[in-house]
Amino acid sequence: MGSLYLSDILKRNNLEPDRIKLLRHSKNHSRFKKCYDSECMDVYQSIQNKGFFDKFDYVLSFVSEPGTSAKFVGCYSIGLGEPINASMMPTGFPVPEMFVEDSYFYDLQPTELLGDLRERLIIDWGKSVVSWHQKATNEKAVLAIQANPKTAFTGYENAVLSFKELKDIIEDKTLYENWHTALSSIYSIYLITDVSTGRHYIGSAYGKGGLLGRWEQYVKTWHGGNNGLKEVLNIDPEGYKNFQFSILQILPKTVTEDEVVLIENLYKKKLGSKVIGLNKN
Numbered sequence: 001m002g003s004l005y006l007s008d009i010l011k012r013n014n015l016e017p018d019r020i021k022l023l024r025h026s027k028n029h030s031r032f033k034k035c036y037d038s039e040c041m042d043v044y045q046s047i048q049n050k051g052f053f054d055k056f057d058y059v060l061s062f063v064s065e066p067g068t069s070a071k072f073v074g075c076y077s078i079g080l081g082e083p084i085n086a087s088m089m090p091t092g093f094p095v096p097e098m099f100v101e102d103s104y105f106y107d108l109q110p111t112e113l114l115g116d117l118r119e120r121l122i123i124d125w126g127k128s129v130v131s132w133h134q135k136a137t138n139e140k141a142v143l144a145i146q147a148n149p150k151t152a153f154t155g156y157e158n159a160v161l162s163f164k165e166l167k168d169i170i171e172d173k174t175l176y177e178n179w180h181t182a183l184s185s186i187y188s189i190y191l192i193t194d195v196s197t198g199r200h201y202i203g204s205a206y207g208k209g210g211l212l213g214r215w216e217q218y219v220k221t222w223h224g225g226n227n228g229l230k231e232v233l234n235i236d237p238e239g240y241k242n243f244q245f246s247i248l249q250i251l252p253k254t255v256t257e258d259e260v261v262l263i264e265n266l267y268k269k270k271l272g273s274k275v276i277g278l279n280k281n
Helices: 006-012 030-037 041-046 163-171 177-184 210-221 227-235 257-271
Strands: 020-025 058-064 069-083 104-110 121-124 133-135 142-145 160-162 187-194 199-205 243-251
Touching (some): 006 142, 020 041, 210 243
Antiparallel strands (some): 069 104
16 A cells, blocks of 8 residues: 555645546657657647546646556646537647547646645656546556656756746755755856857856856846947847856866856857857856
């Protein structure tokens, strides 16, 4: 017997299990696999028999994992359904024959309910995996709640952050403790890309706080004191939302300031950031 069940999570979030439908989509099902790979899962699961969602307010969708396990991928509110016809089919839908069958198309709207558990919650569907749709009153043991991939530090080379993502990291030291530890422990040559224009700014981080301390200044001021970025903001005060932050090279804290500047200037030359980019010196 498990210690935690899906019903425990639902009740804690004021969701009534008897008003919730559970779906477990199998990657071994050819139609679903085509839709899943084409990012058309929401459309796929909206096509059901007449009355399929009657008496339910929400559907919790899961995707098959090894054995009888299943990963939670989203909660949807259930709206009205209507007889399906070919005119409803979105462009590029990979299984067009589904729109000429005797089915109903339901208005399933994604919600943020249990959003913190999306792609993280793993349940045991049970032995009856052929019963791909069930009521949430059927007990499902929780097998795992995985670490949130959004908060995990996966390496300096993989750090490619939007302004919003960087802001979240800087402002939440507890949730992003591993990011704070990693970024504060290095000096660095970093790259800021204005994704709306493709223009680059190359900077260097050294001194107290390492890269974390330098990037913190961008969150506070939006421009970090850089004239090229200030010019962007003079044209569009919300232009900082287009800034993307990444790391070109990590440097040990034993490196001197002069050595950092030499490496920084080399990158400016390589990427032409003084000629066609946002560096002014």
